[in-house]
Amino acid sequence: IDPHDEGLRQAWYADEPVPASEWTAPRDYDDGAWQTAPVPACWNMLRPEWRHYEGGVWYTRTLDHTPGEAGERTVLHIGAAAYEARVFLNGQFLGAHRGASTPFCIELTGHLRPGANRLQIQVDNARRTDRVPMRHTDWFNYGGLYRSVALLRLPALFIRDFGVALAPGSGFGRVAVDVTLSDPVDGTATVAIDGLLPPSPLPVTAGRGRVEFDLAPELWSPESPRLYGVTLRFGDDSVADRVGFREIAVAGEHILLNGRDIMLRGVSVHEDDLLLGKTSDEADIRRRYADAKALGCNFLRLAHYPHNPRAAAIADEVGLMLWSEIPVYWAIDFANPDTYQDAANQLAELIARDRNRASTILWGVGNENADTDARLSFMARLAALARKLDPTRLVTAACLIDRERFAIADRLADHLDVIGLNEYFGWYEPSFDGLRRLLANSAPGKPVIISEFGADAVVGLRGGPRDLFTEDCQEAVYREQLAILATAPYVRGMTPWVLYDFRTERRQTAFQRGWNRKGLIAEDKTTRKRAFAVLADHYRAMADAEAPASPHTDSAKSR
Ligand code: ADA
Structure with missing residues (x-):
C-alpha cells in the first residue's frame, strides 16, 4: 500500500503499551489447522459455523522483509480490529489495542529480520462488562481485522500528524496549519495549498510547528463541497490530503x-x-x-x-x-x-x-x-x-x-x-x-x-396505522413525528432511526428474526419502505x- 495514502499517518495512536509480561506468545498451531481468511473481513461472514463465534482468533502470515536504506522505519497500520488486538512478531509481543473501530500503529523497526518473519495477531471480540461498549448492544458483535492492514515504510524522521483548518475567530480570513513530527527535532517543514498557497515555510521546534496564513479560501458547504489539495514536506517525507474549509x-x-x-x-x-x-x-x-x-x-x-x-x-x-x-x-x-x-x-x-x-x-x-x-x-x-x-x-x-x-x-x-x-x-x-x-x-x-425516532416495519407487510411492524404503521409514525417536531423552533435537526435494516442478535421476534427493522430501506439496501x-x-x-x-x-x- 502506498505509505503516503491519505489518512494513514494520523493513525499513529496506539494505546499505552501493555507490559509484555501480561501476554504469552501464541500457541504454535499445527500448520494443517490454519484456514485462509481474507483481510479485511469480519470472520462472522466467512463461514456459517463462524457466524456467532465470540472469543480469540489468531491471524498469521509471513512477511518477507528486505531491509531498506539505513534508518528506514517500518510500521504496521491496522485500520480496525474488533474488539481487541495483540500483535506478535517472531514470537515477541509488540503491542496491543482496545476499541473495535479506531486505527492503530505498531512500529516493527528493529524487530524485523531480513528474510522471512512471522507476524501473529490475536483478535478477540469477547464482550466484557468493563469495555466500551459493554455486553449489550443493539447491533451485531462482528469480530476480526475488518479494515485494511498495511505495512508502511517510512523515512527515519517522518510527519506523524498534521492539521489544516480555518483559524478560529479569523472571520474566514486565516488558515492554520500544524504539524507533528515523529521525533522532537527542530527544522522547517513546507506546506502548499493548491491554488491558494505556494510552498511556504512552517518552522518546527521540538517536533512541532503551527503557522497561520492570511488566506481566504472558498468555503466548504454541502451545496458547494470545495476541497483543496494540501501537501506538507519535511526532509525526505511528504504527506498529501484534500481538505475543505468551513466554520461550525x-x-x-x-x-x-x-x-x-x-x-x-x-x-x-x-x-x-x-x-x-x-x-x-x-x-x-x-x-x-x-x-x-x-x-x-x-x-x-x-x-x-x-x-x-x-x-x-x-x-x-x-x-x-x-x-x-x-x-x-x-x-x-x-x-x-x-x-x-x-x-x-x-x-x-x-x-x-x-x-x-x-x-x-x-x-x-x-x-x-x-x-x-x-x-x-x-x-x-x-x-x-x-x-x-x-x-x-x-x-x-x-x-x-x-x-x-x-x-x-x-x-x-x-x-x-x-x-x-x-x-x-x-x-x-x-x-x-x-x-x-x-x-x-x-x-x-x-x-x-x-437523534432517534422511528418504528420497525417489515418490507411489504401492510395494515392499519396502528398495526405494529407494518409499513403503514412506520409511515404513520413518521408523519406524526415530523408534524410535531416542526413546531419546536429549537429543534435544529433530526437523524431518524435508521437508513437500512441492520443485523442484531437482540431482535428475535417473528417480525425481526435477528434484524432491527427500523430501516427506511430493507437490508437488501434496495427496497424502500x-x-x-x-x-x-x-x-x-x-x-x-x-x-x-x-x-x-x-x-x-x-x-
Ligand atoms: C436505541 C438505540 C439504537 C436503536 C434503538 C431501537 O434507541 O440508541 O441503537 O437500536 O434503540 O431500535 O430501539
Missing part, C-alpha cells in the same frame, strides 16, 4: 455553518451489510450517501462507533455533514477508570483520524445513558476532552427524555454544545402526547437534534423553505 458554531438555539443558520436534515446509519457485515467498502459508502441524498439529507449520524475513514473522506467530496461518535452506548461501567480510559482512547483516536475532514461537524460522546452521577462525571470529562483535542467542532450526545416531567432535563446538557435526543413516541410509547408535552415543557437554550417517501417529501419542503445559501453572511445578520 452555535448561537443560542441555532447551528451556524460559515455563519449561516442551518437545519440538519439527516438520517442515522449503521455500518452493516448483508454479505460483508461491518466491512464497508467504497461502493457501500457511496450507495449509502446516494440514498441519503435521495432522501434530501445534508447530514448523517454515523452510529454508534467510528465508521470507516473513507466515510468522512467521501462525505467531504459529496457534501454531507456528519455526526461521528464513540460507542459509549447504554449502560457501561461509568465508575471504572479503565473503562473511562478505553472510551477516552477511542475518542482521541477518532479525532486524530478525522480532524481534517470538513464534513465532520459533531463529536458524539455517548448514547442513551441514564442520568446518574457516575455517568455525568464520565461524560463531562469526555466532552471536555473532545473540546481540548478539537476546539473547531461541536460536542453532542444522544440523551434520553425525563419520563417524570416529559422534558429535556439531562444534566449532561450543560456540557454539550448541541443536545441530541432519542425518543420513540409512536413506537415504544404508543401515544404522541408525551412528545407534544416534552417539546412544550422544554426551554433548552441550545440547539436540539432529535413507504416512510422513505414521507421523509423525502418533508426534507424537500424544508430545503425549499430555506433561504438560498450565502456562505459569507456573518452570524449577526443571519440570526
Whole structure:
C-alpha cells in the first residue's frame, strides 16, 4: 500500500503499551489447522459455523522483509480490529489495542529480520462488562481485522500528524496549519495549498510547528463541497490530503455553518451489510450517501462507533455533514477508570483520524445513558476532552427524555454544545402526547437534534396505522413525528432511526428474526419502505423553505 495514502499517518495512536509480561506468545498451531481468511473481513461472514463465534482468533502470515536504506522505519497500520488486538512478531509481543473501530500503529523497526518473519495477531471480540461498549448492544458483535492492514515504510524522521483548518475567530480570513513530527527535532517543514498557497515555510521546534496564513479560501458547504489539495514536506517525507474549509458554531438555539443558520436534515446509519457485515467498502459508502441524498439529507449520524475513514473522506467530496461518535452506548461501567480510559482512547483516536475532514461537524460522546452521577462525571470529562483535542467542532450526545416531567432535563446538557435526543413516541410509547408535552415543557437554550425516532416495519407487510411492524404503521409514525417536531423552533435537526435494516442478535421476534427493522430501506439496501417517501417529501419542503445559501453572511445578520 502506498505509505503516503491519505489518512494513514494520523493513525499513529496506539494505546499505552501493555507490559509484555501480561501476554504469552501464541500457541504454535499445527500448520494443517490454519484456514485462509481474507483481510479485511469480519470472520462472522466467512463461514456459517463462524457466524456467532465470540472469543480469540489468531491471524498469521509471513512477511518477507528486505531491509531498506539505513534508518528506514517500518510500521504496521491496522485500520480496525474488533474488539481487541495483540500483535506478535517472531514470537515477541509488540503491542496491543482496545476499541473495535479506531486505527492503530505498531512500529516493527528493529524487530524485523531480513528474510522471512512471522507476524501473529490475536483478535478477540469477547464482550466484557468493563469495555466500551459493554455486553449489550443493539447491533451485531462482528469480530476480526475488518479494515485494511498495511505495512508502511517510512523515512527515519517522518510527519506523524498534521492539521489544516480555518483559524478560529479569523472571520474566514486565516488558515492554520500544524504539524507533528515523529521525533522532537527542530527544522522547517513546507506546506502548499493548491491554488491558494505556494510552498511556504512552517518552522518546527521540538517536533512541532503551527503557522497561520492570511488566506481566504472558498468555503466548504454541502451545496458547494470545495476541497483543496494540501501537501506538507519535511526532509525526505511528504504527506498529501484534500481538505475543505468551513466554520461550525452555535448561537443560542441555532447551528451556524460559515455563519449561516442551518437545519440538519439527516438520517442515522449503521455500518452493516448483508454479505460483508461491518466491512464497508467504497461502493457501500457511496450507495449509502446516494440514498441519503435521495432522501434530501445534508447530514448523517454515523452510529454508534467510528465508521470507516473513507466515510468522512467521501462525505467531504459529496457534501454531507456528519455526526461521528464513540460507542459509549447504554449502560457501561461509568465508575471504572479503565473503562473511562478505553472510551477516552477511542475518542482521541477518532479525532486524530478525522480532524481534517470538513464534513465532520459533531463529536458524539455517548448514547442513551441514564442520568446518574457516575455517568455525568464520565461524560463531562469526555466532552471536555473532545473540546481540548478539537476546539473547531461541536460536542453532542444522544440523551434520553425525563419520563417524570416529559422534558429535556439531562444534566449532561450543560456540557454539550448541541443536545441530541432519542425518543420513540409512536413506537415504544404508543401515544404522541408525551412528545407534544416534552417539546412544550422544554426551554433548552441550545440547539436540539432529535437523534432517534422511528418504528420497525417489515418490507411489504401492510395494515392499519396502528398495526405494529407494518409499513403503514412506520409511515404513520413518521408523519406524526415530523408534524410535531416542526413546531419546536429549537429543534435544529433530526437523524431518524435508521437508513437500512441492520443485523442484531437482540431482535428475535417473528417480525425481526435477528434484524432491527427500523430501516427506511430493507437490508437488501434496495427496497424502500413507504416512510422513505414521507421523509423525502418533508426534507424537500424544508430545503425549499430555506433561504438560498450565502456562505459569507456573518452570524449577526443571519440570526
Ligand atoms: C436505541 C438505540 C439504537 C436503536 C434503538 C431501537 O434507541 O440508541 O441503537 O437500536 O434503540 O431500535 O430501539
